[in-house]
Amino acid sequence: MDHQEKKQKRWSLEDVRQYLAEHGLRASIYRLKIFEFLINERTHPTAEEIYNRLKKEMPALSPATVYNTLRLFLEKKIIQLVNVEKNEGRYDATLSWHGHLKCLACGRVFDLHIETLKLSGLEGFEIFEKHLNLRGLCPECLKAKKYDKEGKHG
Amino acid sequence: MDHQEKKQKRWSLEDVRQYLAEHGLRASIYRLKIFEFLINERTHPTAEEIYNRLKKEMPALSPATVYNTLRLFLEKKIIQLVNVEKNEGRYDATLSWHGHLKCLACGRVFDLHIETLKLSGLEGFEIFEKHLNLRGLCPECLKAKKYDKEGKHG
DNA sequence: TTATTAATTTATAACGATTACAATATAATA
DNA sequence: TATTATATTGTAATCGTTATAAATTAATAA
Numbered sequence: 367m368d369h370q371e372k373k374q375k376r377w378s379l380e381d382v383r384q385y386l387a388e389h390g391l392r393a394s395i396y397r398l399k400i401f402e403f404l405i406n407e408r409t410h411p412t413a414e415e416i417y418n419r420l421k422k423e424m425p426a427l428s429p430a431t432v433y434n435t436l437r438l439f440l441e442k443k444i445i446q447l448v449n450v451e452k453n454e455g456r457y458d459a460t461l462s463w464h465g466h467l468k469c470l471a472c473g474r475v476f477d478l479h480i481e482t483l484k485l486s487g488l489e490g491f492e493i494f495e496k497h498l499n500l501r502g503l504c505p506e507c508l509k510a511k512k513y514d515k516e517g518k519h520g
Numbered sequence: 521m522d523h524q525e526k527k528q529k530r531w532s533l534e535d536v537r538q539y540l541a542e543h544g545l546r547a548s549i550y551r552l553k554i555f556e557f558l559i560n561e562r563t564h565p566t567a568e569e570i571y572n573r574l575k576k577e578m579p580a581l582s583p584a585t586v587y588n589t590l591r592l593f594l595e596k597k598i599i600q601l602v603n604v605e606k607n608e609g610r611y612d613a614t615l616s617w618h619g620h621l622k623c624l625a626c627g628r629v630f631d632l633h634i635e636t637l638k639l640s641g642l643e644g645f646e647i648f649e650k651h652l653n654l655r656g657l658c659p660e661c662l663k664a665k666k667y668d669k670e671g672k673h674g
Numbered sequence: 675t676t677a678t679t680a681a682t683t684t685a686t687a688a689c690g691a692t693t694a695c696a697a698t699a700t701a702a703t704a
Numbered sequence: 705t706a707t708t709a710t711a712t713t714g715t716a717a718t719c720g721t722t723a724t725a726a727a728t729t730a731a732t733a734a
Contacts, residue, residue: 500647
């Protein structure tokens with residue numbers, strides 16, 4: 367089984383409620399739903415994608431709330447920013463060490479298992495975050511020849 | 521000697537002119553100077569930093585030219601985008617495989633030597649670009665205690 | 675050299691993602 | 705229930721960047 371397809375336990379809203387509480391956050395319905403979407407769907411959505419998805423079931427939701435909530439989650443360090451495309455913030459609630467690969471044809475962002483990473487020359491530095499971002503084509507799009515490599519640079 | 525201090529050959533303007541020509545680019549003075557700045561100074565500057573630096577010797581330079589030229593260099597794949605901070609494009613004319621570390625106190629971006637990187641689960645994917653971005657503190661700022669770790673998230 | 679054409683640069687407007695702000699609504703506490 | 709704090713909203717503002725059209729400069733042809 368490919369790691370991308372690996373099943374992870376699905377979080378219930380109650381799980382999310384507890385997790386937010388543990389991090390000192392009150393669990394409003396928007397916070398619950400936004401975090402639940404991130405942790406269960408794992409599609410690394412943009413703020414806009416989260417907004418479009420959640421307003422279907424909660425029409426009163428405002429884009430500002432999505433942005434505010436994501437910023438709050440980042441500050442509390444319960445989600446991470448995925449910076450694999452310029453001017454396109456994506457968000458990931460899985461904090462374990464892994465990389466990201468964006469398919470330049472379909473736009474999807476895949477999780478990536480990192481076997482080993484060895485750096486040198488970092489004596490005296492302190493590291494808070496490590497991000498490994500790849501860009502290329504997923505097998506589907508590669509087969510469908512959906513992309514012209516000589517096209518625009520992201 | 522630390523890798524950050526390693527000396528690289530300095531490019532003359534004539535070197536740059538030839539390099540641009542090899543990549544099908546006419547060598548205007550702005551293109552020469554922008555590329556020369558990137559390749560010789562290796563500070564991974566933003567467009568604004570390039571503009572501020574070069575307008576000192578070339579007062580007619582416009583920000584639009586800097587943006588246009590950087591975009592052109594990216595399209596021709598003679599520079600790479602360094603995406604270590606959201607909403608802050610930085611540029612690097614060194615294309616050999618290396619990582620970047622941004623010091624969150626002084627804002628400088630350091631080059632990083634990568635000994636090994638082993639990934640798995642990429643069967644069927646095609647990879648165009650790999651980016652390794654770290655965030656933390658450089659030795660100088662660490663010693664000077666210039667940063668409050670509980671501060672804002674980038 | 676001059677005329678013509680193409681490429682580059684400029685100033686400015688427009689853009690898209692995000693943040694700031696002030697007003698309103700909701701929730702917690704007294 | 706009254707009071708206070710927190711969360712959410714709609715909208716304006718901001719920031720980095722891109723688009724556009726005019727002006728400048730360079731290359732080529734006459």
